[in-house]
Amino acid sequence: QQATPQWRPVYHFTPAKNWTNDPNGLIYLNGEYHLYYQHNPYENKWGHMSWGHATSKDLLNWKHLPVAIPEIETKDTTTWIFSGCAVLDSKNTSGFGTGGKAPLVAVYTADLPKQQRETQCLAYSNDGGTTFTQYAGNPVIDIQKKDFRDPSVIWMEEQQQWVMTVAVPAEHKLQFYASKNLKEWTLLSEFGDQGDVRKIWECPSLTPLYVDGDPGKKKWLLMISSGNQDAATGMQYFTGDFDGKTFTNDNKPEHQQFVDYGRTFYAAIPYNNLPDGRQTMLGWLMPFDTPTHPWRGQMSIPRDLFLKSTSEGVRLYQQPSGVLAEKLAALPASARLAMQQTSLRSNELQLTKGNRFNANTNWIDAVFTPGTATDFGFKLTQDKTAKRETILGYNVSRNELYVATVEEGKAPVITDKLTVKPVAGKISLQVLLDKSSLEVFVNGGEKVLTTLLFPSEKATGLAAFAKDGDVKIETLKAWDLHK
Ligand code: FRU
Numbered sequence: 001q002q003a004t005p006q007w008r009p010v011y012h013f014t015p016a017k018n019w020t021n022d023p024n025g026l027i028y029l030n031g032e033y034h035l036y037y038q039h040n041p042y043e044n045k046w047g048h049m050s051w052g053h054a055t056s057k058d059l060l061n062w063k064h065l066p067v068a069i070p071e072i073e074t075k076d077t078t079t080w081i082f083s084g085c086a087v088l089d090s091k092n093t094s095g096f097g098t099g100g101k102a103p104l105v106a107v108y109t110a111d112l113p114k115q116q117r118e119t120q121c122l123a124y125s126n127d128g129g130t131t132f133t134q135y136a137g138n139p140v141i142d143i144q145k146k147d148f149r150d151p152s153v154i155w156m157e158e159q160q161q162w163v164m165t166v167a168v169p170a171e172h173k174l175q176f177y178a179s180k181n182l183k184e185w186t187l188l189s190e191f192g193d194q195g196d197v198r199k200i201w202e203c204p205s206l207t208p209l210y211v212d213g214d215p216g217k218k219k220w221l222l223m224i225s226s227g228n229q230d231a232a233t234g235m236q237y238f239t240g241d242f243d244g245k246t247f248t249n250d251n252k253p254e255h256q257q258f259v260d261y262g263r264t265f266y267a268a269i270p271y272n273n274l275p276d277g278r279q280t281m282l283g284w285l286m287p288f289d290t291p292t293h294p295w296r297g298q299m300s301i302p303r304d305l306f307l308k309s310t311s312e313g314v315r316l317y318q319q320p321s322g323v324l325a326e327k328l329a330a331l332p333a334s335a336r337l338a339m340q341q342t343s344l345r346s347n348e349l350q351l352t353k354g355n356r357f358n359a360n361t362n363w364i365d366a367v368f369t370p371g372t373a374t375d376f377g378f379k380l381t382q383d384k385t386a387k388r389e390t391i392l393g394y395n396v397s398r399n400e401l402y403v404a405t406v407e408e409g410k411a412p413v414i415t416d417k418l419t420v421k422p423v424a425g426k427i428s429l430q431v432l433l434d435k436s437s438l439e440v441f442v443n444g445g446e447k448v449l450t451t452l453l454f455p456s457e458k459a460t461g462l463a464a465f466a467k468d469g470d471v472k473i474e475t476l477k478a479w480d481l482h483k
Helices: 322-329
Strands: 018-029 032-039 050-056 063-069 078-088 104-112 117-125 141-145 149-156 161-168 173-179 186-192 202-210 218-225 235-242 247-249 265-270 280-285 303-310 313-320 336-345 348-350 362-370 375-383 388-395 400-407 413-419 427-434 437-442 447-452 461-467 470-480
Touching (some): 018 050, 018 104, 018 280, 161 202, 218 265, 235 265, 313 427, 362 375, 375 427, 388 427, 388 437, 400 447, 413 447
Parallel strands (some): 149 202
Antiparallel strands (some): 018 032, 149 161, 161 173, 173 186, 265 280, 280 303, 336 470, 362 427, 375 461, 400 413, 427 437
C-alpha cells in the first residue's frame, strides 16, 4: 500500500505505524503527559486491541514508546485490552506499590471475543507507566454482560473513595461504582435513558469543574460517546451534581447537548492528575474510510474544558490547551502572521507568506464583524490549477458555520455544519488545520466542529474571503506549524 505522508498531521498525535482509536489512560505524571491509546500493533486496521503508549512534555511533540499493555492469548481465551483510564494511587490503597512509591493503576475493559464477555480489570505499573503487570485477581467487576465497558475512575477526596463511571452501551446506561482499594467495587447508582439515546453509549467520564472558575460553584460534567453514524451524535454531555453516589441532571431528561458538531470527534476522555484543577481532554478523530498509510486514526488537539453560565444555563466551553499558546508564541516571525481592521469586499485575500502558510499546517485565530456579505470565512486546501478547495464559511442569514468541498463544475458539498449566533456582533473562529484534520472553535469555544479532509498534494492554498458584500476582519493571527 502506498504511503500518504501528505495526510500525516504535524501537530496532532498519530501512531508511528498502524491503527489507533480511543485515547486511554490519560495521566500527567512527573512533568509528562502520558497518552495510552487503543492500538493494533500488527495491522493498520482495528484488531488485536492493546494499549499503545506515547509521552509528551508539551502536548505538541510526542515520543513513541513500546506497547504498554498487550493483548493476552491463552489456549482458549483471547483478551483484548479495551478502553479505560489510569490513576495514580498516591496512598497505595491498592497495595500494588513497592518501595514506598505510588503505583500507576490502569483500569480497563477486558474484551473476550470468544466468550462474548466484557469485564473491568486492573493492571499496575511500578516504573512510571512504561510496563504493566496484570492483577492476579482480575476481573474486578463482572456483571455477565457482552457489552459493559470503558471505566473512568476518579478519586473523591471528601468521601475518601474511588468512583468509577462505566457504560452498559446497548442499554444507554451508565453505572457508578465506589471502591476503597480499586479491587472491590460496590454499585452506587445508575444514570441513563436521557439526552440522545439513538446510539449506543460508550467511553463515559465524570469531571468536576468550577462554573465560571468560581470555587463556590462546583458542577459535574458527564460526557458520553454515543454513536458515530450521525453527524451530530459523536459525543454528548450533561451537567449536574454528583454527591458521591448519584448524578442529578441539571436539565430535563429529553434535553440534548453535544460536545462537537463535526463528523469525527469521538471517545474523548479527560486527563487525570493535572495540576491546578485544570481539566484537559483528548479525543479520537475517526478516520472514515480513508486509507492513510502506514498509520490510521489521529487524536484531536488537547482541549481545556470549562463550564460557563449562559442565559440558557450552564454550558460546556472548550479551548485548545493553554499549554499550546506558549508554543505558538515561541514560533519564529516567519511562521507568524497578524493583521487587524482589514475589510474584505466580495473578494479573497491570500494568506500565503513566502514559503509559509502553504502546507496545510495552519492555526488561525480570527475575529470578524459581519457586514453585507452573505458568507465569509476561509478557503482552505486551495488548488487553483484543479480548481478545488474547501470552504470554511459562516452564512450570515442562516447563522451557520459550515465546511464545504468545492470543485469547479460540481455543486458544493456541505460535509459539516453547526448553528451559532454572533456574540456582541462578532464571530470569532479558531481554525486548526493540520494536513488532514480541521478543528474549528467558535466564539471562544462555545461550539466546536471537527472534521477530516483528504486534499491532494498540491492543494495547499489559504485565503480569507467575503462573498457578495463585505466583512471586517477585526483581528487575525495565524501560525504555521509546518516542520
Ligand atoms: C469506542 C470503543 C470503546 C471500546 C474500544 C474498543 O471507540 O468501541 O467502547 O472500549 O472502542 O477498541
